[in-house]
Amino acid sequence: MDFWRTLVGKLWLTISGLVACVLLTLGLFLLPYIDTNFTNSDAIKRLFTYVSIIGFTMTTFFALFLLTKITQPMQQLIQATDAIRKGKYNTRVALHTSDEIGQLASAFNHMAEELERNIQSLQLEKEQMASVLRSMGDAVITFDKQGNMILHNPLGEMIMDSWHKTGWEHGGQEDDDTDTATAVSRVPEPLYPLFERVIRERQEESSNIHVKQQVWAVNMTPLYSANDVHGTVSVLRNVTEEVRTEKMLRDFVANASHEIRTPLQMIQGYSEALLDGMASSKEESDELVQVIYEESLRMSRLVQDLLDLSRMEAGHMDMSFGEMKLNELVERMDRKFSVRAKERDLKLEAGCQPTPLLIEADTDRLEQVFTNLLDNAFRHTPAGGQVTVQAVLKDEQVKVTFTDTGAGIPQEDLPHIFERFYKADKARVRGESGGTGLGLAIVRNIVEAHHGTIHADSEVGKGTTFTLLLPIRHTNRV
Numbered sequence: 001m002d003f004w005r006t007l008v009g010k011l012w013l014t015i016s017g018l019v020a021c022v023l024l025t026l027g028l029f030l031l032p033y034i035d036t037n038f039t040n041s042d043a044i045k046r047l048f049t050y051v052s053i054i055g056f057t058m059t060t061f062f063a064l065f066l067l068t069k070i071t072q073p074m075q076q077l078i079q080a081t082d083a084i085r086k087g088k089y090n091t092r093v094a095l096h097t098s099d100e101i102g103q104l105a106s107a108f109n110h111m112a113e114e115l116e117r118n119i120q121s122l123q124l125e126k127e128q129m130a131s132v133l134r135s136m137g138d139a140v141i142t143f144d145k146q147g148n149m150i151l152h153n154p155l156g157e158m159i160m161d162s163w164h165k166t167g168w169e170h171g172g173q174e175d176d177d178t179d180t181a182t183a184v185s186r187v188p189e190p191l192y193p194l195f196e197r198v199i200r201e202r203q204e205e206s207s208n209i210h211v212k213q214q215v216w217a218v219n220m221t222p223l224y225s226a227n228d229v230h231g232t233v234s235v236l237r238n239v240t241e242e243v244r245t246e247k248m249l250r251d252f253v254a255n256a257s258h259e260i261r262t263p264l265q266m267i268q269g270y271s272e273a274l275l276d277g278m279a280s281s282k283e284e285s286d287e288l289v290q291v292i293y294e295e296s297l298r299m300s301r302l303v304q305d306l307l308d309l310s311r312m313e314a315g316h317m318d319m320s321f322g323e324m325k326l327n328e329l330v331e332r333m334d335r336k337f338s339v340r341a342k343e344r345d346l347k348l349e350a351g352c353q354p355t356p357l358l359i360e361a362d363t364d365r366l367e368q369v370f371t372n373l374l375d376n377a378f379r380h381t382p383a384g385g386q387v388t389v390q391a392v393l394k395d396e397q398v399k400v401t402f403t404d405t406g407a408g409i410p411q412e413d414l415p416h417i418f419e420r421f422y423k424a425d426k427a428r429v430r431g432e433s434g435g436t437g438l439g440l441a442i443v444r445n446i447v448e449a450h451h452g453t454i455h456a457d458s459e460v461g462k463g464t465t466f467t468l469l470l471p472i473r474h475t476n477r478v
Contacts, residue, residue, distance in 0.1 A: 015059045019052075073101045077108060089116035139236040145199060145229065147187040159236060163188040163211065191234060194220050198232050214240045248419075260302060263295040270295075308442060319449055324361040326391050326398060327352040333370045333389065337378065345383040352391040358398065359473040365446045366470075372439040373402045373466050380464075381406035397452075400468040409458040417456060418444040 073095050083091040092112060095105035133140055133153035141160065142151035149160065187195045190209045198205050204221045217239045223231040270288045279285035334350040341348040370389075377387045385405040392399050409417060420441045447454045451471050458464035 015062065016056060019055045019059055073097075073105065077105065080108065080112070084112060084115065089119050137237075140233065141236070142223070142231060142233045143187055143195065144231040147192075147195065149185040149187075150231065151233075156236070160185075160188065163190065190216075191218065191220075194218060195232060195234075198222050199229055202229050208239065208243075214238060215243045251420075256306065260299060263299040263302075266295045267292050267299075302438070306438065319362045319365065321360040321362055324358045324363045324366070326358055326400075329363065329367060329370065330389060330391055332367070333374060336371075337374050337387075340378060341387070344378060344381075346378065346381055347386040348388075349386065350389040357472070358470065361450060361470070362446075365449070369443045369446050369468070370402075372443050376439065377402055377404035377406065377464075380404065385463075396472055398468075398470045398472065400470070402466040402468075403463065404465075405463040408460040408462055409456065409464055410460055411458075414456055414458060418454075 073093075076093050076095065080091045080093045089112065092109050093105040095102055097105075133151075136153055136155070139156040139159050140151075140153045141149060141156040144150050152160065190211050194205055194207055194209075198220045199222070202222055204219070206217070206219045209216050209218055215238070217237045218234060220232050220234045222229045223233055270292050273279065274285065274288055279288055330350050330352040334348065337348055374387065374389070381387060381404045387405075388401070388403040390401050390403075418440045420438055444454055447468060447470070453469045454466060456464060456466050
């Protein structure tokens with residue numbers, strides 16, 4: 001810093017100017033008087049000159065003294081303050097005096113220590129908050145009052161990026177020249193109505209929004225600053241599975257109650273007919289009893305299937321794994337359904353080439369799978385049709401196909417046929433077998449318990465093919 005701009009420089013110039021003024025004034029008034037009244041005027045002039053020199057020297061010494069005691073410590077304080085301004089919070093002033101400058105330096109150091117401690121605490125809290133946000137299973141996104149994103153966790157950023165790729169921008173109010181970075185940091189359209197309502201009503205709002213076949217539970221809370229809302233914080237949770245499970249539970253209860261209520265009503269109706277003596281002959285009485293018996297068997301099968309399915313889905317399925325020759329199971333199914341095929345005028349073909357040996361399989365459960373699939377094929381194939389079962393070995397897996405020439409399944413129903421109580425033909429009446437609507441759901445669980453897969457291919461009017469892929473060996477048993 002320029003010395004003449006410092007306090008000491010200005011003070012030295014002031015004092016020097018005062019001394020010069022005094023000496024000039026004295027010179028103007030005293031020098032003529034000295035020349036006329038004193039014989040040794042040269043000595044007096046020299047004395048006057050020495051006094052002037054001494055006065056200027058003392059002034060300069062005083063200025064240097066002030067420079068050492070005041071200006072230099074102040075310069076240290078200024079430099080330390082500038083260092084703290086730049087973020088060097090560990091800066092301290094090394095001044096140990098008992099005067100006012102020392103007290104100022106001590107107060108400055110104390111202030112710097114407190115500031116550094118507060119900054120460290122704030123930084124620690126910020127890191128903790130960032131860690132909490134990163135570890136949260138829910139998405140957290142904070143917007144300011146204008147709808148700009150100011151804070152988010154990784155899941156929130158992923159959701160914003162994903163929604164932005166769909167072409168959504170808040171309220172459709174973005175200009176055409178808005179860049180991508182700005183657009184992706186704005187409130188997306190699915191959240192915008194909720195955002196506007198929270199800002200306007202200044203209270204917390206919750207809602208479920210549907211985005212790309214997913215359901216998100218959103219809780220949005222206003223952020224206050226001096227009694228004014230300056231933004232919102234949104235917590236988003238993917239509740240697609242919960243909503244789907246809840247819907248499945250409602251559908252399951254409704255379908256189960258419907259399926260059970262129907263045989264119960266028939267049993268009740270025919271029982272009342274017997275009690276009221278409506279059967280006029282033994283043949284009619286036997287017919288009513290036979291209907292009651294068949295409906296009771298049907299309800300028993302339904303209850304048993306429900307229990308089996310519940311145990312399977314809860315992971316409590318009893319499985320007895322061991323070696324099994326698949327060709328023996330295919331031959332047994334051929335013998336079991338051959339009589340029924342003749343009765344319905346159907347052609348049944350079964351083949352298993354080559355003969356695969358399953359190292360880990362539950363024979364009884366796989367027989368249940370084969371029985372259910374063949375039973376479905378027989379019930380939906382008209383007279384004169386054909387049902388084919390074929391098993392082949394393919395890449396350490398056994399591929400088993402069940403093909404029929406029945407009515408087929410519409411393409412929109414194929415993804416749902418393994419759900420409980422789902423019927424592709426909504427107008428289908430119950431056939432002689434009295435299907436419970438749970439067979440394919442049980443089949444899927446048994447196949448998955450063997451670490452296999454099952455899927456269906458169908459074309460309306462041409463038939464359906466169910467394909468099973470079963471591993472010859474699996475290490476993780478269920």
